[in-house]
Amino acid sequence: MTYALGIDIGGTKIAIGIMNSDNEMLCTDSFLIEGMTAISIFVKMQDTIEELVREAGLKKDDISSIGIGVPGIINKDRRSVLFAPNIPLLNDFPLYRSLRNMFPDASIVLENDANAAGLAESILGAGKNFDNMIYCTISTGVGAGIIIDHKLFRGSHLAAGEIGHMITFPDGEPCGCGNRGCAEAYAGGANYPKYIRHVIDSGRETILKDYLEAHGTIDGRALSFGLDNHDALAEEVFSKICRTIGILFFNLYKCLNIDCYILGGGLTNLGDKLFTGIEENFQKLRVGADTMEKVYFLPAHFTSNEIGIYGAALVALENR
Numbered sequence: 001m002t003y004a005l006g007i008d009i010g011g012t013k014i015a016i017g018i019m020n021s022d023n024e025m026l027c028t029d030s031f032l033i034e035g036m037t038a039i040s041i042f043v044k045m046q047d048t049i050e051e052l053v054r055e056a057g058l059k060k061d062d063i064s065s066i067g068i069g070v071p072g073i074i075n076k077d078r079r080s081v082l083f084a085p086n087i088p089l090l091n092d093f094p095l096y097r098s099l100r101n102m103f104p105d106a107s108i109v110l111e112n113d114a115n116a117a118g119l120a121e122s123i124l125g126a127g128k129n130f131d132n133m134i135y136c137t138i139s140t141g142v143g144a145g146i147i148i149d150h151k152l153f154r155g156s157h158l159a160a161g162e163i164g165h166m167i168t169f170p171d172g173e174p175c176g177c178g179n180r181g182c183a184e185a186y187a188g189g190a191n192y193p194k195y196i197r198h199v200i201d202s203g204r205e206t207i208l209k210d211y212l213e214a215h216g217t218i219d220g221r222a223l224s225f226g227l228d229n230h231d232a233l234a235e236e237v238f239s240k241i242c243r244t245i246g247i248l249f250f251n252l253y254k255c256l257n258i259d260c261y262i263l264g265g266g267l268t269n270l271g272d273k274l275f276t277g278i279e280e281n282f283q284k285l286r287v288g289a290d291t292m293e294k295v296y297f298l299p300a301h302f303t304s305n306e307i308g309i310y311g312a313a314l315v316a317l318e319n320r
């Protein structure tokens with residue numbers, strides 16, 4: 001039996017777990033990082049790892065591989081982050097070197113978090129019965145892990161799966177990446193609330209104005225509240241989200257012929273109506289013989305809280 005350490009680095013917290021080579025998670029822990037310096041984060045991470053190793057009844061030497069999931073693009077050597085827009089701290093944090101000092105003999109590898117999540121859904125989750133699948137997370141951003149023949153497809157520069165920046169409406173809304181009309185510009189939790197606020201400011205009648213006044217923010221829950229109350233603005237935004245993701249999946253299907261789309265991330269709290277809306281938009285685009293094949297749209301097996309640790313640990317085992 002060998003043991004792997006999975007470390008999931010998120011925007012607000014770090015989650016760590018130990019998995020054995022039977023893909024069983026032995027123990028996990030997490031801590032919030034807001035307001036912490038790089039040094040204090042590493043000290044806390046070190047303490048948490050040592051505590052988990054003890055809890056699992058192991059010694060540090062028993063850990064033969066480490067996988068680190070990060071919300072960014074990884075350098076080719078898989079030892080550092082090329083670009084992590086949501087965690088600026090990561091750009092100059094010597095994560096690899098710090099862990100190498102702690103575990104001189106273990107294999108250590110970084111992975112994009114959506115890729116790691118895709119691996120988790122493929123090996124242990126909703127995609128385990130599919131040879132090919134795409135895990136798509138719709139949250140603050142839109143990203144994916146692409147699995148082909150049960151293996152993670154990383155692309156030439158380890159940046160495959162950045163599907164949130166595929167163009168679904170040419171010359172459309174501006175996206176944080178600098179382009180216009182990206183899927184993320186419509187479905188990303190950092191973007192559609194801006195549009196809703198803009199419409200509220202323009203004076204249009206909408207129940208979302210009441211939501212904003214009561215909660216001080218517009219998010220997925222606001223959208224859900226608006227839809228429950230048949231609000232026209234909520235329905236307009238929701239329908240644009242379903243359209244953009246439907247187009248996105250259709251384009252991926254045409255390019256890769258992958259028949260399984262697994263959805264995770266905060267927006268899936270909208271439930272069945274989101275899956276139905278996306279599938280309807282997808283099916284509308286299919287023509288001819290193509291319409292014969294079944295295509296699956298499934299909710300992720302893992303919760304947003306746990307998928308990162310499972311993914312990171314499975315990446316570690318894959319790289320052992």
Ligand SMILES: [Zn+2]
Binds near residue numbers: 164
């Ligand atoms: Zn973009």
